[in-house]
Amino acid sequence: EAGVTQFPSHSVIEKGQTVTLRCDPISGHDNLYWYRRVMGKEIKFLLHFVKESKQDESGMPNNRFLAERTGGTYSTLKVQPAELEDSGVYFCASSHLTGPNSPLHFGNGTRLTVT
């Protein structure tokens, strides 16, 4: 089966611009997550979708970040306007079941550089 795919793999934008990241989960996985690692820090949770509903968005840093999952399939994460501190690697993950006994499967991430 195809794994979690993310697009683009790299993005370089200027401060103040908008960027949209896309994630395609493993087919049939209702749960989709966004994580990120900013420079020098640990990987941090951003939010969790169950199908098209936001289950937990406690990790979203501020209202410049908007995540959507219309139709419960792929998801987008929009950053508008981007700031320098948003630079980092954004990971998407999916899992079949909700709950602690269901492993997450991660994509290879989108490396975002804001200049």
Next chain:
Amino acid sequence: DAKTTQPPSMDCAEGRAANLPCNHSTISGNEYVYWYRQIHSQGPQYIIHGLKNNETNEMASLIITEDRKSSTLILPHATLRDTAVYYCIVNNAGNMLTFGGGTRLMVKP
């Protein structure tokens, strides 16, 4: 979620077993122990998880102590491709994983 403690780095000779320890002394009864790894420039890769019993799959074995306060990930025959950062995570809050600093495993020829 309980906090975990791992050594920051370890070396292992190629072909030998790599034994990566993890302390999770505050783990509660419904928390699973998960191991992920991150190979340079890739996303975190799921390895194995368990609740109370030891587990084995095609990648590794997970040994959990009887009191569940610590665990060991065993890679039975380490290869150069196993060089990565290994994360031990305890998880009961759905799937909001808390990644720490992990253990940087260097497999040497």
